[in-house]
Structures are given as structure tokens and as C-alpha cells.
Amino acid sequence: MSGLRDSLGEWAAARGDEVAAATRVHEPATRAAIGRRRTRNLAATAGAAVLAVVAASTLAVAAPWKSAPPVAAGPDIDLGATGLECGAPWTLTEGTTTHDDSAPAYFGGVSGDWFRTTDNGEVSTNPQSLWAGYEVLSWKGDAALNGTIRLEATVVVEKDGVIVGSSVPDEDGQSTFDGSSITAYSPYPGECGGKIVVADSGNYTYHVVIEVTLLGEANVLLQTIVDPSGPLGVEVTGLESWGDPSGTSSLAELEEPTGEKYQAFLIAAPPEQSSCEPYTDILDNGEPSKTTPTYSVTIPGVQPLNGAFWGNQPVVIIEDEQYDAWYLAFKSGITAQSVDGGNPLGTLEWTTGPAVGEASHEGELRLVNTVDAIPPGPLNENCAFTAPIPTISGAVFLIIDGVDWETFDAQNPAVDISTTEGWQTWVYLGQAES
Amino acid sequence: MGSQPDIVAELYRQSLPRLGAYAFLLTGSHAEAEELVQAAIVKVFSRPRRLTNLPQAEAYVRTSIRSLHIDGLRRRARWVRAAPRLAMPDAVVGPGEALAEADAVGLAMASLAPRVRAVVAMYYWEDLSVADIASALRLSEGTVKGYLRDGRAALAPLLGDDDEPERATIMEVRP
Numbered sequence: 001m002s003g004l005r006d007s008l009g010e011w012a013a014a015r016g017d018e019v020a021a022a023t024r025v026h027e028p029a030t031r032a033a034i035g036r037r038r039t040r041n042l043a044a045t046a047g048a049a050v051l052a053v054v055a056a057s058t059l060a061v062a063a064p065w066k067s068a069p070p071v072a073a074g075p076d077i078d079l080g081a082t083g084l085e086c087g088a089p090w091t092l093t094e095g096t097t098t099h100d101d102s103a104p105a106y107f108g109g110v111s112g113d114w115f116r117t118t119d120n121g122e123v124s125t126n127p128q129s130l131w132a133g134y135e136v137l138s139w140k141g142d143a144a145l146n147g148t149i150r151l152e153a154t155v156v157v158e159k160d161g162v163i164v165g166s167s168v169p170d171e172d173g174q175s176t177f178d179g180s181s182i183t184a185y186s187p188y189p190g191e192c193g194g195k196i197v198v199a200d201s202g203n204y205t206y207h208v209v210i211e212v213t214l215l216g217e218a219n220v221l222l223q224t225i226v227d228p229s230g231p232l233g234v235e236v237t238g239l240e241s242w243g244d245p246s247g248t249s250s251l252a253e254l255e256e257p258t259g260e261k262y263q264a265f266l267i268a269a270p271p272e273q274s275s276c277e278p279y280t281d282i283l284d285n286g287e288p289s290k291t292t293p294t295y296s297v298t299i300p301g302v303q304p305l306n307g308a309f310w311g312n313q314p315v316v317i318i319e320d321e322q323y324d325a326w327y328l329a330f331k332s333g334i335t336a337q338s339v340d341g342g343n344p345l346g347t348l349e350w351t352t353g354p355a356v357g358e359a360s361h362e363g364e365l366r367l368v369n370t371v372d373a374i375p376p377g378p379l380n381e382n383c384a385f386t387a388p389i390p391t392i393s394g395a396v397f398l399i400i401d402g403v404d405w406e407t408f409d410a411q412n413p414a415v416d417i418s419t420t421e422g423w424q425t426w427v428y429l430g431q432a433e434s
Numbered sequence: 435m436g437s438q439p440d441i442v443a444e445l446y447r448q449s450l451p452r453l454g455a456y457a458f459l460l461t462g463s464h465a466e467a468e469e470l471v472q473a474a475i476v477k478v479f480s481r482p483r484r485l486t487n488l489p490q491a492e493a494y495v496r497t498s499i500r501s502l503h504i505d506g507l508r509r510r511a512r513w514v515r516a517a518p519r520l521a522m523p524d525a526v527v528g529p530g531e532a533l534a535e536a537d538a539v540g541l542a543m544a545s546l547a548p549r550v551r552a553v554v555a556m557y558y559w560e561d562l563s564v565a566d567i568a569s570a571l572r573l574s575e576g577t578v579k580g581y582l583r584d585g586r587a588a589l590a591p592l593l594g595d596d597d598e599p600e601r602a603t604i605m606e607v608r609p
Contacts, residue, residue: 007593008459012456012559015455015458015540016454017454017455020454023468026468031442034479276505380505382504382572383501383505384501384570
């Protein structure tokens, strides 16, 4: 091994620990930012595939377990937090339930508070309000231990005696325990084990349930503790836009193609850009929106939608190689709502010639990635992507660096576009199939 | 395991030091490294992805750290070209940075040009080949080798010589 490599690695590892420690401090804010962006990205994904509105009938209602004054109970009680799923009644009362007489020898109790962290890192204790998507709530506590003890905490949201938000059945209940301190991240109302249910803004009550386990061969459950710092009443705002992709969101409603007719949007071309993902940025910025002008584009021969478009699978195959349409004259590309592992933009060209990797081809007009294909707009050439053929999901858009103004004007007589320069047509091809 | 929140938690528990080290090597700054790691985590996990295990997630974040940093270098280069009279030194070193650089290696790393530092980090920490680095940075392989030479010259007196043979890209597939 190289001396320089090893020494540099050791030196960097020490700095990495320092950076990690500083980064962990902002974990709640980072999670808030993830939540906010995920919400935007999820909402932008057309259809209901990602955001599932969970009907009440589908919510698991497990037999709730109850908290009671200290009692001796067998160590094999499997609480498992199964009573803390959305839809279950909230029946627990504040206090400690002892499940094993040995508890006092190992565990001296836990104390803590509720914390709200805004997306700019401001932290406050026991807040009375919470802005969904921009602020996160967590319960943090310290425990007095004497032995190898594990604490697991689950935070649930309750309204009118029913659990309406819970991280269950996510593993670990989104709590972290470092041996003395425990942090449990809180779901928003309507957030149910990774699924999002539309919930109204309003007043909710947060509870935390902590399980104390003595680790060993038997993993003895010592105690369960409900609301050691009391429940928290919070006014939660912003839930409609956080949980509802079509509520206050301005995103366009995508229409599935009818035969060869496709819904198309008039989108401003990306400017001279600095991002590696200028077309993804357009999607992230909320386009196409409900106010984005639309018109229809006729394209025959669109192929099944998958990431092979980034390789040499044609997006469109037209048997009549003399086929003529306005879009043949424009540069083209393709993007999807989510492009994993590769360049978010696939570059395409209308051609009767060969695609990338082909020696020759004739007899068909195809829209395909060719050696000479030019992207439909500016690209940052200094970007690196890991895979030539990515996995795609969500809505797939064909980007045409031009507009059929005749058709557009005919279908949008009231829309006044001051200049015909700088516009693109984004054709919604449908949902990715792999 | 498998759901995204679990992987985020695991990433925070287990991967942050490695990711932080890489970001620090790239940027030479605690503050910038921290921002870079956070930005990469947000970028990776704010999109629906089929991340099923920690190594996969860490690889995504590591790649994102690199992409974001390269993007930042590019932006900065454009800005410096566009506004030469306003061009500033690479970074304003604050008290925290001064402490971080209070060792010889830190000082040597801080003395490297951003691109040289990036090349050193990608080669020695991410184990990328010269060809891969050249592709990522859109530089010639000769330029990358030159940067590596500069980096070694600055670091070898402090960390020892690099006597390993240059790694070659076994297979490169590009779109």
C-alpha cells in the first residue's frame, strides 16, 4: 500500500469525524429539507403511484396495549409498537409501566423535552405551532442507565382519541439512541409509516412512547414509558400543501395520451445554466404547472418508456421514413421525473441512420440517441454521471427545442406570448414503465 | 430495513465520517464540507429512489458530493472569469478553519489549488482512476496527472511517498 494514501486517509478520517459531528447537529434541519423537497418531488410525480391516500379501512387497527401502574409482567411481552399505527385508538395514559422487577437496578428513568427545528436550524422547546414541511418536531431525552440498555421511542400524533400520524411500521420508529441520549423524530399528521394521508391543518396532540430493554440473551423488556415530559399540543399548519399533491400545489394535471395525441406544455428553455440538471431543475421548480400553456402534439410510434432511451433504444419508431412533422426540425431530448444513476437528460435525434452502437440502419424514421445528437439546450459539460443507462420512474417528458406555434395559437387563442424565442415543447409521454 | 427513513438514519450513524472526510478532502474546509455533505444528502434522499441498503445509499451520496463539488468549481470558475475585478481569494478563513489547518497536512492541503485538491481527493480517497477523474472533470489525462504530481509534491514530504502504480480504468462505458 502507498504510504501517502494511508497517511492521507488517516488524516482525512480525523477530519471526517469532525465534519460528521457538525453535520449530525443539523440532522433535523437536513431532514426537514429532505421532507420539503421530497414533498415537492413526490407531488410532481403524476398519478397516485407515489402518494397513496390510505383509506380508513386499510389502516391497520391492532389491539392496543395499555399503560398501567407498575406491575410485574413476563419479559416475553411483545409490545412491538403494533398498537401505535395510524387508525388505532390512543388509549395510553401518561406514566411508566414496569414489565420486569429488575428494572430499577438497570434503569433510572428518562427525562426530556419536545424540540422544534426550523429549516434554517433554529431550535425551540415545547413549541405551540409546527409548519409542515418546513419545521420538524422531535423528542429528545437523556436516560440514567446501569447496564446494557436500549431505548426505543415512537412518536405518534393523536386527534380525538385516534392515532393519525405514526412512524410505525418503519423500523426503529425513527428514533436514535447513542447509549445515553435518545432522539425520536415526529411524523406529521397524516404521515403513516411512510405513506401520506391528506390531513387538515389544526390542533393535534403529540405523544412519545419509550420502550426500555435490557440487552442480553433474553433482551428483557424492562419498562415502557408514555409521555415522560407530558404530551404536546401543537397547531400544525401547512398540511394541505404538504400532504396533498393537487391541493394548493400548482402542478399541472397530466393527461395520459390518447392514441397518437399527447399533452404538451410550453416551457421556457433553461437559461445559460450552472446546474448539472437544468431540466430536472425545471421540474423541481414546479413546471409544468396548472398555468403552463398546453397544446396537443401528434406523435406516432412512441415506444415503451424506460431508461434504455438513454442508450440506443428508439423513443419513437415510424415505419414511414418519409413521415413529416414540425418537430423533426428541432433538437430533442428526454427526461423523467426521477432518473437514477445517469444523466437526467437523454439526448436524441430524428434520423433514418444508426443509433449509438449501431453500424447502420435504414427503412425507418426514429427518434433515438445517435452519435451526432445535440441536446435541446445548454448543458454543463463539467458534470459527471455514473451510469449511461439510468433507471427512470414517474412522468416521462420528450423535450422539443421548439414549438408548433400554428397549432398552439389555434388551441390557445387567448394566450398572448410576446416572443417566440426561448420556448420549448415538453410532451408528456406517460409514466415510466421500469 | 429498507425504507428510506431507516437508511437516512443508518447513513447518519455509520457513513457520515467517511462522507465528511471525502468532502473535507475536496473542499479543504470544515464549513464547506459540512454544507456539501448536507446538500448531497438532501439531493439524494429528496428524490424517490430504490435505495435498499446502506452501501448503495452511501455510494449515491458520495457521488453526489463529487458532482456538487465539481459543479461548484465550475460555477466559481465562470464567476471569476466573468468578474475578474471582483475575484476573491479561494475562501475567507475563519477561526474554525484556522484551527483545522493548524497541522502540517492541513496547511499543505489548504495550499493546493481547488482542482488539484479535488483530483487528490478523487484519486486517493474515492479510488478513481486518472481516466475517470479526467472524464469527471472534463480535463485531459495529462492535466490530471499534472495535478496529481502537484498534489504529491506538496503532500509527500509530510505523508510519505506514493509508490503504487497508477490505476487504470478497467472498463468505461459512456452514453
